[in-house]
């Protein structure tokens with residue numbers, strides 16, 4: 001009897017703890033949620049760490065590297081799609097949303113990863129490919145089986161435009177991002193289905209409430225397993241025009257894939273997508289989760305829309321406009337920072353990912369790449385907002401494009417070779433040690449390892465105090481502990497300087513000055529502090545990419561080529 005009573009008390013305690021865990025995380029004194037000060041880190045699972053030596057990265061591999069990520073200062077990982085997939089687009093063609101690709105492990109491995117992450121205070125986010133599925137997904141298999149199948153309306157099916165030759169005339173002129181018409185004729189039922197990306201990636205019909213319900217349930221299912229949120233893939237193409245109007249064609253020139261250039265007004269950015277995001281956010285809020293958006297935009301008004309009018313859509317729409325600045329241009333970075341600062345939103349910074357060329361090469365001049373890597377890190381990791389890193393940038397991994405067409409793994413590279421080599425170059429295996437295959441695997445990895453791995457790898461860089469890796473580690477520590485870097489407002493300085501980007505982060509009388517020389521020559525600047533009502537006699541160096549003195553005269557500072565200096569004003 002007594003035992004039973006004790007057992008029920010224990011159950012009650014367990015239940016109470018579990019429900020406590022479901023409760024909202026506390027906000028900090030400034031009302032900021034955990035993710036606002038977190039550093040996110042994108043992992044491309046195929047290339048991160050291979051635990052069973054089959055040449056393919058996997059979930060146990062990620063789990064084994066959580067201690068490394070904790071040491072580095074990462075608070076949350078976003079894993080690019082790890083669901084079962086025929087791999088037409090390396091995971092972005094999901095055939096089962098409720099499982100793990102056997103190449104990467106099992107659901108039990110995912111549970112272990114989440115639990116181990118929890119012990120180390122690292123949250124796990126997944127990639128939610130919500131706009132389209134794989135053509136091997138049972139939903140699509142059913143949908144294509146007959147015109148009357150209950151899942152027919154889960155995808156976008158239309159008759160050919162011209163009734164006299166329906167199989168030759170796609171319903172609209174919309175083109176696929178990967179080339180050709182965005183419609184594929186399916187002879188079995190004599191209709192076309194819509195795919196914004198590859199033909200084996202049919203778009204879901206989000207106008208159908210059953211689709212919304214099923215997809216929202218996917219997120220609920222993963223939240224129950226302890227997933228802390230999702231990166232939402234390709235949200236801008238979630239809806240197409242309900243009247244199926246043709247896009248206007250611009251000029252007579254063709255694009256790189258040989259298609260007419262269109263103004264994508266009917267196949268992109270339809271207003272209905274915001275309703276879905278609002279409702280998806282509600283589900284996220286109920287689960288204390290965070291949504292990151294793959295939000296490609298061309299101006300701040302578009303980006304602002306993704307936050308939602310009442311901050312009720314995506315908490316973290318990534319600002320990709322920053323990544324389109326492909327040169328070390330203080331005026332352009334300043335403008336971009338001013339845009340988001342002026343919008344009143346919480347910025348989300350990103351320099352690269354699995355679709356964007358590696359930052360090391362994009363900004364590197366071929367001679368000072370290491371300094372430039374530190375410079376760019378010092379820029380985006382000292383700004384107000386949340387940062388999303390891409391695996392390997394912290395060790396200076398470089399772009400490693402395929403050399404021969406037969407080596408290309410990304411369909412984009414296969415279609416576009418030799419002009420377009422695809423995205424393999426930014427997806428090569430993580431470099432852990434200076435031994436065979438950079439310690440990623442004992443067998444040849446699915447993509448070749450960068451030949452600079454003997455120097456650029458975690459183990460060797462950890463030992464070198466001047467390495468890019470140790471710089472990142474110190475920078476992330478600073479970002480997590482310095483109140484001005486955590487909470488401070490952004491104040492732009494010397495705004496007409498074409499070579500040096502300088503700003504202050506200011507919080508309750510504590511000021512951190514960041515000075516970034518983006519030019520290839522030494523620069524002397526007089527930071528406009530008094531003009532901005534900041535009283536300071538000198539600056540105490542917190543971190544610098546050169547041999548700076550402990551105390552710097554902040555009336556006039558000389559910064560070496562591509563040098564970065566971060567200091568506390570006193």
Ligand code: NOJ
Pocket residue numbers: 089092093197201233234294354355
């Ligand atoms: C966005 C993903 O980031 C990209 O890698 C993929 O190719 C497209 N979605 C299409 O699936």
Ligand code: CA
Pocket residue numbers: 050051052053054055056057058103
């Ligand atoms: Ca493996």
